[in-house]
Amino acid sequence: MQRDHTGVIEAEGLVKTYPGGVTALDGISLSVRGGTIFALLGPNGAGKSTTVKVLTTLSRPDSGTAVVAGHDVLRNPDRVRRSIGVVAQKAAVDPSATGRENLRLQGRIHGMAGRRLESRIAELLEQFGLPDAADRIVQGWSGGMQRKLDVAMGLVHRPSVLFLDEPSTGLDPEARATLWAEISRLAADEGLTIFLTTHYLDEADRLASRLAIVDRGRIVAEGAPEALKAELRGDAINVVVGSADAGPDAARVLERIEGLGAPTLDGTLVSARADHAATTVPAVLSALDAAGVAVAAITVARPSLDDVYLRHTGRAFRAAALEVNA
Amino acid sequence: MTALAQTGYVAGRHLRFFIRQPWFVVMALIQPVIWLLLFGALFKSVAQIPGFTSAATYLDYLVPGVLVMTALFGCGWSGMSIIEDIDRSIVDRFLTTPIHRSAIIVGLNVYELVALLIQAVIIGGLAWLLGAKFEGGILGYGALTVCAMLVGATVAAFSDAMALILRQRESVIGINTMLTMPLTFLSAAFMPLALVPDWIATAARFNPVNWAVEAGREALTASPDWSMIVPRVVALAVLAILTTAWATRTFRAYQKGI
Numbered sequence: 001m002q003r004d005h006t007g008v009i010e011a012e013g014l015v016k017t018y019p020g021g022v023t024a025l026d027g028i029s030l031s032v033r034g035g036t037i038f039a040l041l042g043p044n045g046a047g048k049s050t051t052v053k054v055l056t057t058l059s060r061p062d063s064g065t066a067v068v069a070g071h072d073v074l075r076n077p078d079r080v081r082r083s084i085g086v087v088a089q090k091a092a093v094d095p096s097a098t099g100r101e102n103l104r105l106q107g108r109i110h111g112m113a114g115r116r117l118e119s120r121i122a123e124l125l126e127q128f129g130l131p132d133a134a135d136r137i138v139q140g141w142s143g144g145m146q147r148k149l150d151v152a153m154g155l156v157h158r159p160s161v162l163f164l165d166e167p168s169t170g171l172d173p174e175a176r177a178t179l180w181a182e183i184s185r186l187a188a189d190e191g192l193t194i195f196l197t198t199h200y201l202d203e204a205d206r207l208a209s210r211l212a213i214v215d216r217g218r219i220v221a222e223g224a225p226e227a228l229k230a231e232l233r234g235d236a237i238n239v240v241v242g243s244a245d246a247g248p249d250a251a252r253v254l255e256r257i258e259g260l261g262a263p264t265l266d267g268t269l270v271s272a273r274a275d276h277a278a279t280t281v282p283a284v285l286s287a288l289d290a291a292g293v294a295v296a297a298i299t300v301a302r303p304s305l306d307d308v309y310l311r312h313t314g315r316a317f318r319a320a321a322l323e324v325n326a
Numbered sequence: 327m328t329a330l331a332q333t334g335y336v337a338g339r340h341l342r343f344f345i346r347q348p349w350f351v352v353m354a355l356i357q358p359v360i361w362l363l364l365f366g367a368l369f370k371s372v373a374q375i376p377g378f379t380s381a382a383t384y385l386d387y388l389v390p391g392v393l394v395m396t397a398l399f400g401c402g403w404s405g406m407s408i409i410e411d412i413d414r415s416i417v418d419r420f421l422t423t424p425i426h427r428s429a430i431i432v433g434l435n436v437y438e439l440v441a442l443l444i445q446a447v448i449i450g451g452l453a454w455l456l457g458a459k460f461e462g463g464i465l466g467y468g469a470l471t472v473c474a475m476l477v478g479a480t481v482a483a484f485s486d487a488m489a490l491i492l493r494q495r496e497s498v499i500g501i502n503t504m505l506t507m508p509l510t511f512l513s514a515a516f517m518p519l520a521l522v523p524d525w526i527a528t529a530a531r532f533n534p535v536n537w538a539v540e541a542g543r544e545a546l547t548a549s550p551d552w553s554m555i556v557p558r559v560v561a562l563a564v565l566a567i568l569t570t571a572w573a574t575r576t577f578r579a580y581q582k583g584i
Binding site: 018019053056057058059060078081082084086088089090091092093094095096097101105106108109110111137153 | 331342346416422425581
């Protein structure tokens with residue numbers, strides 16, 4: 001399979017404001033190389049889906065440009081549409097049709113027909129482990145199976161770029177693991193460029209060779225997961241204090257401790273990075289004890305994408321997700 | 327050519343769904359029969375009113391009204407399919423493929439018109455069994471069916487456009503009830519215009535539903551005046567084409583809101 005290592009997706013300064021004044025995209029720029037998996041990571045409402053909608057020609061940006069598979073999304077949307085497969089956040093399958101009929105309609109829309117289409121359908125059903133269910137009405141399928149069909153529908157016409165908007169949301173762990181394996185395989189064996197969005201840190205960490213963290217319509221960090229984690233010097237020391245009132249006191253205490261980075265506060269959780277966690281933890285504990293701050297728990301963690309997120313947005317990932325959902 | 331093929335695929339998808347819902351099929355077949363029998367009984371004595379001068383029997387008079395009303399009421403729900411497809415992200419999936427936007431609308435409406443055609447056959451057959459004379463013969467009934475289908479195409483496209491603009495079930499239901507009832511009764515569907523108040527007769531002249539009813543009814547007479555029928559059919563066809571073109575354009579409005 002041919003691979004193109006220049007930017008298969010290039011977006012520059014995408015801005016999108018919805019009627020009502022909600023700014024979904026506030027200047028998104030990104031670049032995705034051919035044959036790689038790129039993850040856009042962020043909480044619900046951060047602008048992930050809107051980015052996908054713009055890149056897949058569904059939505060027009062107010063300003064900015066985007067080129068996908070060599071075609072401008074605004075000037076040549078139909079060319080883009082021929083080159084991409086799109087798997088939306090919600091399984092876009094026709095529940096009253098069978099799996100095979102769903103795939104057939106999708107293929108026909110892309111101008112496929114006859115034996116070529118039928119053999120492609122059989123191949124995809126096999127690949128996604130659906131041959132037994134193929135001729136049953138989709139209505140009765142499990143969520144995981146519908147999701148697989150959904151992804152298969154995005155692949156019928158052999159696109160060069162596949163967009164997956166939160167592919168594993170709502171899937172049980174087993175279905176998620178199968179899907180992850182399939183996504184990795186598509187990029188590795190078939191040279192597909194995959195652009196996925198997720199609000200699962202582990203998903204981005206596991207699948208993507210590069211990722212961007214999006215928060216409130218802006219990209220706050222971009223790079224390889226390992227590089228982003230390496231940027232965070234040392235380990236994280238996470239202190240959970242007895243009450244939220246004690247949080248600011250604890251943060252002030254930690255600020256003064258040598259060998260410890262600037263602390264961040266999130267409710268009862270105070271976190272800071274340490275060059276040498278083993279020697280710093282006792283100092284933290286005794287300083288807090290001296291200041292009269294009750295400690296409920298203290299943990300040391302290797303850098304994770306949670307920490308990357310926290311550092312770049314100033315909020316813990318879970319908190320951001322809750323805030324948006326509230 | 328591709329747009330035509332794509333229209334066929336979309337129509338096939340809806341027809342398959344229709345056939346697989348036996349309850350749907352039964353409802354679609356029974357409803358016009360009920361209207362025919364109900365209105366036939368209800369308005370039977372209208373034919374005795376002095377001034378009622380047309381058609382061989384009241385049943386002959388009634389059939390065009392019932393068929394055009396069936397077109398209005400049946401095709402007016404077309405937008406519900408669009409809403410369901412929006413809710414299931416199927417519209418979004420279509421819009422990220424190179425499918426012609428017109429194929430999405432026309433394909434759906436072809437399905438509506440096939441269903442209407444089946445209803446037309448049933449209404450005609452039943453009316454004939456009940457004693458309608460249909461002096462205009464098959465050709466006349468065919469012309470009436472074309473008129474009803476053009477009304478159906480217009481209403482379906484209008485309903486689709488509303489669904490894409492407003493994206494709510496309630497809006498489609500509202501438009502349906504707000505529009506279909508007055509359009510049906512501001513016409514000669516069930517009562518000759520000579521017997522209705524002047525303002526209704528005036529409104530009816532601008533009502534496409536009335537054009538269809540009158541043209542269809544004329545076509546069913548023993549010696550139809552085609553110079554009266556053809557302009558009405560042409561006007562209905564133009565209206566159907568314009569609303570369909572408009573519905574196709576409403577995808578832009580839809581895409582602005584997502």
